[in-house]
Amino acid sequence: MTAGPIPAAEGAVSIERRGVVVIGGGPAGLAAALGAKRAGAGDVLIVERDRSLGGILNQCVHDGFGLFLYKESISGPEYAERLAEDAIREGVALNMGTMVLDLGPDRLLRLNGPGGYRLVRADAVVLAMGCRERTREMIGIPGTRPAGIWTAGSAQALVNLQNLRIGREAVILGSGDIGLIMARRLTFENIRVKAVLELLPWPGGLERNVRQCLKDFGIPLSLSRTVIEIRGRERLSAVVTARVDADLKPVAGTEETVPCDTLLLSVGLIPENELSRGAGIALSPATGGAIVDETLMTSSEGVFSCGNVLHIHDVADWASFEGFVAGRSAADYVLGRREAGATVRVTASGNIRYVLPHAVRRGAGGTELSYRVARPARGLKVEARGAASGRIYGRRILARVVPSEMQKLVLRAPVDEDIEVTGHE
Numbered sequence: 001m002t003a004g005p006i007p008a009a010e011g012a013v014s015i016e017r018r019g020v021v022v023i024g025g026g027p028a029g030l031a032a033a034l035g036a037k038r039a040g041a042g043d044v045l046i047v048e049r050d051r052s053l054g055g056i057l058n059q060c061v062h063d064g065f066g067l068f069l070y071k072e073s074i075s076g077p078e079y080a081e082r083l084a085e086d087a088i089r090e091g092v093a094l095n096m097g098t099m100v101l102d103l104g105p106d107r108l109l110r111l112n113g114p115g116g117y118r119l120v121r122a123d124a125v126v127l128a129m130g131c132r133e134r135t136r137e138m139i140g141i142p143g144t145r146p147a148g149i150w151t152a153g154s155a156q157a158l159v160n161l162q163n164l165r166i167g168r169e170a171v172i173l174g175s176g177d178i179g180l181i182m183a184r185r186l187t188f189e190n191i192r193v194k195a196v197l198e199l200l201p202w203p204g205g206l207e208r209n210v211r212q213c214l215k216d217f218g219i220p221l222s223l224s225r226t227v228i229e230i231r232g233r234e235r236l237s238a239v240v241t242a243r244v245d246a247d248l249k250p251v252a253g254t255e256e257t258v259p260c261d262t263l264l265l266s267v268g269l270i271p272e273n274e275l276s277r278g279a280g281i282a283l284s285p286a287t288g289g290a291i292v293d294e295t296l297m298t299s300s301e302g303v304f305s306c307g308n309v310l311h312i313h314d315v316a317d318w319a320s321f322e323g324f325v326a327g328r329s330a331a332d333y334v335l336g337r338r339e340a341g342a343t344v345r346v347t348a349s350g351n352i353r354y355v356l357p358h359a360v361r362r363g364a365g366g367t368e369l370s371y372r373v374a375r376p377a378r379g380l381k382v383e384a385r386g387a388a389s390g391r392i393y394g395r396r397i398l399a400r401v402v403p404s405e406m407q408k409l410v411l412r413a414p415v416d417e418d419i420e421v422t423g424h425e
């Protein structure tokens with residue numbers, strides 16, 4: 001929700017001055033605030049529109065979080081609690097129930113919360129607003145508009161936070177991690193999951209989730225299949241499914257009617273960048289997030305980005321690690337420690353769908369790149385190659401790789417030319 005330019009009448013509202021302001025109190029925002037504090041920033045404030053810290057983690061009651069950060073498997077709420085307790089203990093200030101309406105020039109923020117409407121000028125801003133789910137309207141499934149259709153994340157909130165029984169027989173469209181986790185969760189709630197359908201010829205979520213959430217419970221996964229029609233008047237009564245061809249178009253004669261009263265959609269996540277767009281921050285069409293350098297600074301001076309608002313993460317720990325980097329960089333910025341200098345571009349080609357950061361300061365060494373492949377592969381040779389010299393700055397051979405898993409590659413030498421990250425079998 002971008003509220004547009006700040007009207008002249010607001011000149012009368014006094015402007016509060018703050019140090020590092022983090023927008024969003026999910027794992028990325030909490031880690032960013034901690035990263036900024038630990039790097040010496042005196043005044044660090046999290047602005048969170050919800051009443052509790054933790055973001056999406058609060059509805060993820062299953063375990064499997066924290067394997068890298070805490071070296072143990074904990075639930076989403078436990079993970080959120082640990083980070084939040086650290087943030088509070090280390091003196092991070094909080095504005096809860098407060099929505100950032102707009103990010104204007106020179107990091108002027110418009111806020112609305114319990115104290116009313118405020119203007120805040122930040123010395124540095126960290127964007128950590130997370131993502132939202134794609135809906136039925138975005139993928140255009142024809143048919144009626146009955147009750148019983150939810151995005152997988154909203155169904156997760158209804159079941160886990162409000163203890164509601166959302167139906168009896170379900171079909172799940174999309175095999176992203178949230179859809180897989182909800183297939184298992186609905187089974188625990190005695191809701192029969194008749195099928196999980198995936199448009200692509202491979203699963204959208206992590207392999208461990210396919211195994212632990214579907215195979216272990218005998219839930220069928222149909223690849224290259226989609227929902228082509230929704231039926232029902234008041235309540236969903238059935239979905240019509242069909243196989244799709246190589247162009248992802250339904251194949252005539254493969255239709256099947258599946259009676260059900262519940263359809264969950266797990267068809268993709270979109271970084272929540274309305275504030276960034278309003279601020280004129282350059283966004284990447286490949287990730288839907290900001291274009292950043294190795295300090296995670298966006299095209300807007302003093303504005304950093306991390307977590308799902310930067311690119312979609314499969315594992316919360318990666319969002320947190322990115323938050324620590326963004327927070328530390330924001331502290332460096334406000335304390336005048338940021339190293340200036342020209343940057344080189346980092347681009348993706350071959351089977352690499354995208355790579356982050358998009359730019360690295362000339363002479364910087366040891367930069368960790370995050371990337372995803374476009375399609376599953378075996379024996380994929382990934383190389384970070386100097387565009388001018390052909391020199392190899394980093395290399396990995398991946399025995400097996402899928403698009404759902406984010407990968408990392410470290411640039412082993414200081415860079416002084418554009419880098420192309422390629423992936424070939």
Ligand SMILES: Cc1cc2nc3c(=O)[nH]c(=O)nc-3n(C[C@H](O)[C@H](O)[C@H](O)COP(=O)(O)OP(=O)(O)OC[C@H]3O[C@@H](n4cnc5c(N)ncnc54)[C@H](O)[C@@H]3O)c2cc1C
Nearest residue numbers: 024026027028048049055056100129130307308313315316
């Ligand atoms: C349903 C689901 C299940 C998942 N399951 C797992 C799992 O099992 N294991 C795992 O490791 N990872 C899992 N993940 C991934 C992991 O949880 C996410 O990658 C991680 O939580 C992203 O953190 P974030 O801080 O970027 O975003 P979020 O957690 O979404 O936090 C963003 C915060 O920003 C706030 N906000 C947004 N806009 C504004 C604004 N304008 N003003 C103020 N506040 C704002 C939001 O209220 C929210 O609290 C799951 C993700 C989802 C969506």
